[in-house]
Amino acid sequence: MATILTVDDSPSIRQMIKVVLGPAGHNVLEAGDGAQGLETAKSAKPDLVITDLNMPVMNGLELIKALRKQPSLLGLPIVFLTTESNDATKQEAKAAGATGWITKPFKPEQLLAVVSKLVRA
């Protein structure tokens, strides 16, 4: 069981992630924006962060950069959600330190595949 933090301003996306990853045996934490996500990540030390890019207060890019500055979270895999299939966004997020991405809309299998890629039991 891994602890996975989902950061998204959309409760339905968070719910979706929870519904998919919960039964797979993961402990899913939620945060509604980047600032909250950063705090939760600092305190809960998740095994994986799944974050949206477009969020109020602190957006996904800022969150990724901030997480990478945390010495206690070294090597934490961070996956971002993106609706754009364009490369510029991906490059920007990767440059900020993201590990991988999931393209919205995604199916439960796709989410599980990405998670199993980055989280080892």
Place this chain on the structure above:
Amino acid sequence: MNSLDPADVFRQEASELFEVLEGALLDLTLRPDDRELVDTAFRALHTIKGSGAMFGFDKVAAFTHEFETAFDLVRKGEVKPTKELISVALSAKDFIRSLIEMPESTDSIIGEAILAELQQFVKTDKPAASPEIVSAPAAMEVQPAGWRLHLEFASHILCNGTNPLDLLDDLRKLGPCFAIALTDGVPLLDDLEPEQCFLKWDITLHSDCDKSVIDDVFMFVQDEMTLTLAPLVYSEDAVATPLVPVLPDVMFCDGRSASTAAEQSAALPQPEVKRGEARRTDDRGIATVRVQAERLDELMDRVGELVIAQARLTQLAAAGDDLSIKMIAEEIERLASSLRDTTMGARMVPIGSVFGRFRRLVHDLSLDLGKPVEFVTAGEDTELDKTMIESLADPLVHLIRNAIDHGIEDTATREAAGKIEQGRIELVATHAGAQVLVTVTDNGAGLNTARIRAKAESLDLIASGAIMSDYDIHQYLFHPGFSTAEKVSALSGRGVGMDVVKRTIEAMRGTIDLSTTPGLGTKVTLRLPLTLAIIEGLLIRVGEGRYIVPLSAVEECVELTAADERSRGRHFLNVRGDLVPFLKLRDLFGTSDSSDMHQKIIITSTGDTRVGLVVDQIIGNHQTVIKSLSKLHADVTMFSGATILGDGSAALILDVVQLVALAQAQSEKQQAA
């Protein structure tokens, strides 16, 4: 863990997003240059699109995508958010909403029309078709027996959360795999940065998988690595040329676990080794939980029953001598009361969620009627019981509609009267004790008392020539079928009149009041209780019967003096210089047994009117769980409900509003006599 259907969560979330979107769009009409508003609108659209596609709302996603594309130009500053554009955007929003709420009955032609209109404003070159996500790379032509791989990663990938060993594990899942770690890039220990990756790998993979499957393994790191892939034809010997001819220092073989291998290799950084132990199941960050409204209602019912049972316990304990039972009873009373408060708190919703809808209403009405109107709201975070907020929406729609339609004058009239051209409607919610006041104020012409009177006379409600106060005349507005509008406009005729508004508000145990200043405007005040389910009441006794007076209506209690008692026929009481009419509940209820020596008067108030109620005994505060009366008692006006007392007997709850009206009628009769 709750297992709500994400699609339902999406619907709920979408409706919240629509409010955000609408709010932002409407604000844009006032402040077209506000970047923040554009971003907010864009974000809402973006979420609707993204989530919609995920939960099977494909039409929503496709349409929203077009909408978003158009709006993106606004975000980039290439197109100005003009009033016309906002108007189209609002109807686009409505269309998306109906796509979600009534997917069957929504005609896609409307959507196309809206998009066409939208295109005119933003003039994008893109055709109105939803883009397909490009996927599925071309399949391999030849099926090789396996693959030879050479991997070199950018040195920072460890920091970015990629563990190369995991990737090797993924490769192993594809088939037998032989990996050689190339350590020639590893620096001396002094120069070694533990956070960087210096290793390279040569891998032979025996698998008949596609190239794309291997690409998938490295999909996240493709840009940060060099991956050389060559097919392995039939046997390893057939292709004898190694890709990088270097002697291996360490060999990672198939059966060995990657982590043991990692520990043996001093060069390999292990940033993640300790992480598994430092795990904490810390659930901070979960700020809200969505609960179905019915569950809250059920909870409230249970709490109501608990409060009744607790009252019985308290009564039993008070009758006995057992001190320990008394202590328990007190403890349970305290717990029940805080449980009640918590439960009621959970049902409270800020009234702002309703206010949002009215901005659109005002926007549309003011366009339709050609009356520029400014809409101001305050006190959005005032909280009210959820069920009340829902039933409050329709009455408020009607009041605001009235204010714009009848209250605010047309531009010419306003100019002639020397008023500023723009009308103003204020919707304000405030707390006042155990009540919430909601006021709708306009700066229009005010009520036309003469016209209301004429209408009332023509309906034979007032005898012509009768002397009446303006206030009383205005009350006829609440009379069923009363309308002074000379012509029925498109806005009226929705089956909701002021009488229905009044009935709705009174059904919530609230009151409605009108005040007006000719030429300056009208103010409608709604007074609402905080909750419908449990109230603080004052338990009283009249004869044998016990009754509850809602504490929120009680101002003070005084004794009925012999002097007041003597002034028979003139039911007035002198309260610090003010004359207050009073009602003898004994007379009203037809109580026959002899009255108590010292009767008390409870001064109650609704709005600006005060009335005294004469009772035999004031028993004390009582947490009142309201039970509604059966349909058989629908005609009973003096009581608004009933409650169960601690000893199991029932007590009726007095309807103070009706009693005040009764007392006024009585005092008028006396004045006339």
